[in-house]
Amino acid sequence: MAENTAAGTEPRRVEPRSVLVTGANRGIGRAIAERFVAAGDRVATIYRSGDLPAGVLGVVGDITDTAAVDAAFTEVEAAHGPVEVLVANAGITRDQLLMRMTDEDFETVVDVNLTGTFRCVRRASKQMIRMRRGRIVLISSVVGLYGGQGQVNYAASKSALVGMARSITRELGGRGITANVVAPGFIDTAMTAALPEERQQAYRAAIPAGRFAQPDEVAGVVHFLASADAAYVNGAVIPVDGGLGMGH
Numbered sequence: 001m002a003e004n005t006a007a008g009t010e011p012r013r014v015e016p017r018s019v020l021v022t023g024a025n026r027g028i029g030r031a032i033a034e035r036f037v038a039a040g041d042r043v044a045t046i047y048r049s050g051d052l053p054a055g056v057l058g059v060v061g062d063i064t065d066t067a068a069v070d071a072a073f074t075e076v077e078a079a080h081g082p083v084e085v086l087v088a089n090a091g092i093t094r095d096q097l098l099m100r101m102t103d104e105d106f107e108t109v110v111d112v113n114l115t116g117t118f119r120c121v122r123r124a125s126k127q128m129i130r131m132r133r134g135r136i137v138l139i140s141s142v143v144g145l146y147g148g149q150g151q152v153n154y155a156a157s158k159s160a161l162v163g164m165a166r167s168i169t170r171e172l173g174g175r176g177i178t179a180n181v182v183a184p185g186f187i188d189t190a191m192t193a194a195l196p197e198e199r200q201q202a203y204r205a206a207i208p209a210g211r212f213a214q215p216d217e218v219a220g221v222v223h224f225l226a227s228a229d230a231a232y233v234n235g236a237v238i239p240v241d242g243g244l245g246m247g248h
Contacts, residue, residue, distance in 0.1 A: 018080040019043045019226070020073075022063060022120060023090030025050035027189040028139065031215030032087055035223045042080040046072045046090070046120070063090055063116035073123045082127035085226045088117040089139040091157075095150045106153040113157035114164075121168065121179075128177050135226040136179040138165050139218075140237070142245040145183060158183075162237055169235035178234040180225045185241025188212040209242030 024033035024045035030053055036043045037055040044057040046069070052058045057079055061072035076083060091113040094105040121136055128134030143151055144158025161181055168179035186192055186203050192212055195203075204210055218240050224230055225238070239245050 017041045017084040018076070018082060019085040019087070020045065020076055020083045020120075020124065021056075021087040021089055022046050022116075024056055025052055025058075027191065028184060028187060028215050028218050029087075029089040031219040032089060032222050035216065035219040036085070036226075039223065041085070044076040044080055044083075063119055064111050066119055069116075069119045069123055073120075077127070082131060083124045084128070084131070084133065085135040085137075086120060086124040087137045087139065087222055087226075088120050088161075090116060091139070091154075093151070093154050095154065097150050098152050101152060106156075109153040110157045113154070114160050117161060118164065121164070125168075125172065125177070129172065129175055132176045134172075134177040135230075136165070136168060136177065137222050137225050138179070138181045139222075140181045140183040142183050142185040142239060142241040145237070145239075145248050146245045165237075166235040173234050178225070178230065180230075180233060180235065181237045182218060182221055182225070183237055183239045183241065183245070184213065184218045185239070185244045186212045187218060188214055207242040207244045211242065213240060213242060 019036045019041045021029055021033045021043065022045060023029040025047045033043050033045060033056050034053045037053060043055060044059060045052060046059050046061040046063060059072040059075050061068045063069055073083065092109055094109050096105055117138060138161040140161045141158040143155045148155055165179040165181045186207065221238055221240050225233060239247060
């Protein structure tokens with residue numbers, strides 16, 4: 001381990017870390033997992049199905065089930081050691097206009113995106129507290145701060161992650177643990193590619209950068225928040241949206 005370069009700075013750990021990225025089988029989660037693998041970390045994921053990037057330990061599990069989350073973490077810990085970096089990325093959408101949205105539409109999205117994240121954070125924090133170090137990064141969305149038509153459930157679940165991260169910061173910040181939020185905008189993934197071309201053009205026109213982000217651009221911000229350079233960044237919301245939300 002390298003020595004500190006200044007009083008109060010966090011030691012720069014040179015050995016591989018145990019990193020868990022939920023939902024690393026596609027899109028942003030996949031890019032995040034690949035970034036940590038490339039950096040030499042031991043990377044695992046909890047996911048439902050699909051193929052995974054090379055070098056990622058996959059544990060099939062359901063984050064809406066507390067027992068399944070606990071079992072998945074136990075398996076990851078046995079293979080890679082206690083989780084030092086948790087990236088809570090897994091999420092779903094069930095878009096529908098407010099008056100047509102069912103209770104099930106709302107509750108299912110909240111259970112995965114918000115309560116599922118809580119289950120993973122709670123489980124990871126047990127070992128982080130013992131180690132007196134840890135990085136928690138919650139993947140929100142510009143929609144959580146900006147709003148989105150037909151996305152009352154999704155926006156509610158993603159905006160709530162901000163309050164979660166800031167409450168974790170106040171609880172655990174003194175134990176060497178950080179909890180931050182990354183709020184991506186429109187990302188060039190299979191989901192956006194499936195949108196009608198006219199809608200894609202309308203979205204691009206609303207983005208000051210004039211384009212969608214690449215998944216790796218989000219992964220780079222997540223990787224920074226998990227690094228020693230971000231040891232004093234805690235409870236922050238980092239937008240990666242090309243200027244769409246302007247911090248809102």
